[in-house]
Each structure stands twice: as structure tokens, then as C-alpha cells.
Amino acid sequence: MKPKILLVATSRWIPTARLAMVLVQTGFEVEAVTPRRHPLEKTGVVRRTRRYRGLIAPSSIKNAIDEARPDLIVPCDDTATQHLHRLYENEKGRGQGNNALCELIERSLGCPESFPVLYQRTSFMQLAKLDRIRIPDTRVVKNLANVSECIVDFGLPIVLKVDGTTGGEGVCVAENAHDAERAFRILDRPPLLTRAAKRAFVDQDTTLVWPAVLRRKSVVNAQAFISGHEATSVAACWKGEVLAALHFEVLKKRSSAGPATVLCLLENGEMAVAVSKVVRRLNLSGIHGFDFMLENGTGAAYLIEINPRTTQVAHLTLGPRRDIPAALFAVLSGNSVQPAPRLTEKNTFALFPHEWLRDCQSEFLRSAYHDVPWEVPALVSACLRAPRAQLGWRAYQRFLPLHLHTSSPRVIAVQGKPATAVSRSAAADAD
Structure with missing residues (x-):
């Protein structure tokens, strides 16, 4: 069976x-x-x-x-x-x-005792630190005075993040104290009822309804800024053990707060060890994602968050110890792992439809493995016709941006990438 x-x-x-x-x-x-x-x-x-x-x-x-x-x-x-x-x-x-x-x-x-910490950024970072995992300093900020204290301790730029969000949502990098304080006020407040109603009736997404009705505020964290570029991992876990994992460097994104569109497969020992330590510490099972920053100059991998669910690359079957579905099938069936043939010998992946939508003339559509589900034409067609809301990455779509005014053109960035706005989705979602 x-x-x-x-x-x-x-x-x-x-x-x-x-x-x-x-x-x-x-x-x-x-x-x-x-x-x-x-x-x-x-x-x-x-x-x-x-x-x-x-x-x-x-x-x-x-x-x-x-x-x-x-x-x-x-x-x-x-x-x-x-x-x-x-x-x-x-x-x-x-x-x-x-x-x-x-x-x-x-x-x-996985272990239910780990459930609360998965969405508490500061608590999660403190646990990671116990295992000597490289992390940026992170602290809960409850008011503007706390924000000012973190600026003194961490320096500028400074990252502000909301609990309960991932994938770039509710994450902003402020380059000066004024922008940090203004971003905190936005991220700290509950979602607007009008926005929750629009999401519910137009997008059929009721995520914000109860937070808006109950006026539920978000927990905001300050984090030291790491100058570098993004990397990501996804792992199949079972009772605190990593069964299979994929590690990637992010080469392209559709927007500063949006999903990765081009990824390069990595062999990164520091990322692999960090993932194994977290999985063991929290006794995780199932599929989990992890986000890192690779520091400019040193290449040091800083763990910045966990995504306690599957990610957009979990379907990529890339051989032994890199096949998430095969690893889970083996543990549930009691059989030995039988990974599928490696999807491609290429190490660079252009994710469909995001890279095509980012730039239909992208060189990666030809040079990388373009991950199109040609075997299901109806899905390909639906992906290309889908409105942005159906692409599922709220960070760049559903909220009117807050433009922070400053003399610097690089006002707000997400994980070190320049942008001009901060998404309110995190404070609204507080998933």
C-alpha cells in the first residue's frame, strides 16, 4: 500500500x-x-x-x-x-x-515543544547560537527607544523583521535612524480592516481577517545587517535527523522582496552543518527551509531564518542525499532510499514561471536548467496566465508600499538588496 x-x-x-x-x-x-x-x-x-x-x-x-x-x-x-x-x-x-x-x-x-520558537525570530536565533551557529545579533524591539538602542549596539544599516513571516515579507533594512523609526511604526501596527476585507473578498485570502478584527499587533525584531548575498537550503528531516538536503546560492530574484528566480546548487559545509544542528536541536520532521546570508569578502554563512514548511525547490530531484521526496518515501515505506535519476547535470536553475516573468530575455532561460513542467501543458498555461496573487509571493504584490523619504536613493533594502519600499505584509500576516 x-x-x-x-x-x-x-x-x-x-x-x-x-x-x-x-x-x-x-x-x-x-x-x-x-x-x-x-x-x-x-x-x-x-x-x-x-x-x-x-x-x-x-x-x-x-x-x-x-x-x-x-x-x-x-x-x-x-x-x-x-x-x-x-x-x-x-x-x-x-x-x-x-x-x-x-x-x-x-x-x-517534529517535536511540539519546538513549535513556538519557529516563529519567534529572536528566540530561534538564541537557540542557534547555543549550537555555535553563525548568526547576526538579533533582539526584540517593543518601542522606539529599543530601536535606538539596537542602532547603537548593531550599527547602521539595521534590519527590522516581524515574527511569523518568511520569504522577504516584513523585512526591511534602514540606513538611518529616521527610516528605522518610521519602519518600526509601520511594522508594529495591526493590519487595516480595509486591507483585510480586500484580501478576503477580492483575493479570497482570509489570513488577515482575525488579526485585523482583534487588532493584533506584530512582534518586531532588530537584527544586525550582514553585507552579502542570499543563500537558501531545504531539508527532509525525520526525528531530528537530516535525510536529504539541497543548498543554493540565490543569483536572481524577481524583486528585492520576492522569490528567488535563479539558483545555483552549492556544496557549502557551513550551511549543511548549521541545518543539521538546527534540525537536531529542534527535533524536526518533515520538510523545512533555511535562509542564509553569505558575507561579502569572507563567504561566511550567517543563518538568518527558518521556514517551517516546504519551499519552492523541494521538488528538484538531484541525486543521492539531494532528493527530498525519495528520502521521505524511504522512511515512511521502510524501504531503502531510491533517488530518482538526477534531473539535470547543470547546477544552475531558472525557476518557472518566475524567471520568465522577471525577464523573458534572460540569459538563464538558455544557459540554466529551465524548470518548466512541459509534461503538464495545462499547468504551464495556468502559470503564465496566473495573476500575480496566484504566484503566491505576497511580499511584492498585495500591499501598497510605504515610501521612506531620505536624501539617499538606497532607503530600504531587503537582505542587502536595494529597494524603495517596505512591505506591510509581515505586520499584516503575522502568520
Whole structure:
């Protein structure tokens, strides 16, 4: 009997569809709970798809789990992970901490004691520091006085980040004290009701409704700025052990706060060791992503955050110890790992459709491996027709930018890349 995976998605991210295709090719039976009109519906590989309903999210996900009875749950975005954490807490609160649902969530995500720290940036950094992982100094800031203290201690530029967000959302780099204070005021406040309503009725995304209604403020962190370029990892984990991992340097992004569009496969021992230490420390299971900064001049890898869910590259099958689906299939089936043939001998990857949308004349569309799902023409067509909201990367789309005025043209940057605006999505999402 095939092991069954339930994909849980609250956003219409195209990589979820790509992952489903590879999971089925690996030997899994796949079911899903997603919003309406998800790209995954174009693949034809999912046995059954159930509807995710944002206003009653925990109930809709729990019903899907009860009906599907999967061997493993894979959250496909940060909100999905938080819903699963909440389900676990709810069951524990009813005195049912040992029931089948709690056991399944633990098996899928890892030790429940680690759940809170995954979205607390400062606490996560402090844990990483215990394992001698290279990190930038990070501190919670509750008011403008705290921001000023961090500027004195960390210097300028300074990074401000909101808890509960990843992928560039709610992250800004201020080059002077005035910009840092203004950015803090924006990131610290709850989402506007009008914006939450627009997201709910136009985009059918109800993520912001409860934070807006409850006037839930965000937790803002200050972090020392690392001058360098971005790198990213994704790992398949099981009970605190890394089964397979991919490490990449980010070569191109669609926007400063958007997703990577071109990646280069890395052999980076410092990144690999850091990932293994975090996975062991938090006793993680499932698929997790990690973001790094590679320091200019030294190449030193600074761990800057964890993404407690699958990422946009988890479907890339690149041989032994680099095949995420094969590693999970082996541990769930009890068989030895049988990685798929390496997707390509190239080490540079142009991700579809993001690199094509960034620059349809990009040299990487020819020189790199262009990751287009040609075998599913309906998905290719849907990707090219999809509105930006369906591309699933809120950091560059759904919020009117706040333009910070200064004499310097490089007012705000995200992870060291110049930009002109700071996204309010982080303070709004607080996933």
C-alpha cells in the first residue's frame, strides 16, 4: 500500500503543484486541502482535493485530515504550518494530547515543544547560537527607544523583521535612524480592516481577517545587517535527523522582496552543518527551509531564518542525499532510499514561471536548467496566465508600499538588496 501525503495549502503557490507531481512520481498517494482555483488542480495527479476555508481554517483542515487519514502532512506555506500547530494545541487543551491527530502532527512536523520558537525570530536565533551557529545579533524591539538602542549596539544599516513571516515579507533594512523609526511604526501596527476585507473578498485570502478584527499587533525584531548575498537550503528531516538536503546560492530574484528566480546548487559545509544542528536541536520532521546570508569578502554563512514548511525547490530531484521526496518515501515505506535519476547535470536553475516573468530575455532561460513542467501543458498555461496573487509571493504584490523619504536613493533594502519600499505584509500576516 502506498504511503499517503496530505498537502495543506492556504495560498495558491505554484510550487505546491510541482511538489505534488514529484511526490506521485516517487510513489506516494497524494491528497490536498487548498483554496479554490489552486494550480494543483491542473496537474491531474492528486487523488482528492478538499477546500480550505480561511474563516474556519482549523476545522476545514481537521476535516480533511480525518477524511484522508494520511501518513504524513506537508504544510505548503507558513499559515498552513501555524494552523497545524493550533490544531495540536487545541487537541492538547481538550486533554487529548495522545490522540491520533496529535501523533500525526508530531510525526509530520517534529517535536511540539519546538513549535513556538519557529516563529519567534529572536528566540530561534538564541537557540542557534547555543549550537555555535553563525548568526547576526538579533533582539526584540517593543518601542522606539529599543530601536535606538539596537542602532547603537548593531550599527547602521539595521534590519527590522516581524515574527511569523518568511520569504522577504516584513523585512526591511534602514540606513538611518529616521527610516528605522518610521519602519518600526509601520511594522508594529495591526493590519487595516480595509486591507483585510480586500484580501478576503477580492483575493479570497482570509489570513488577515482575525488579526485585523482583534487588532493584533506584530512582534518586531532588530537584527544586525550582514553585507552579502542570499543563500537558501531545504531539508527532509525525520526525528531530528537530516535525510536529504539541497543548498543554493540565490543569483536572481524577481524583486528585492520576492522569490528567488535563479539558483545555483552549492556544496557549502557551513550551511549543511548549521541545518543539521538546527534540525537536531529542534527535533524536526518533515520538510523545512533555511535562509542564509553569505558575507561579502569572507563567504561566511550567517543563518538568518527558518521556514517551517516546504519551499519552492523541494521538488528538484538531484541525486543521492539531494532528493527530498525519495528520502521521505524511504522512511515512511521502510524501504531503502531510491533517488530518482538526477534531473539535470547543470547546477544552475531558472525557476518557472518566475524567471520568465522577471525577464523573458534572460540569459538563464538558455544557459540554466529551465524548470518548466512541459509534461503538464495545462499547468504551464495556468502559470503564465496566473495573476500575480496566484504566484503566491505576497511580499511584492498585495500591499501598497510605504515610501521612506531620505536624501539617499538606497532607503530600504531587503537582505542587502536595494529597494524603495517596505512591505506591510509581515505586520499584516503575522502568520
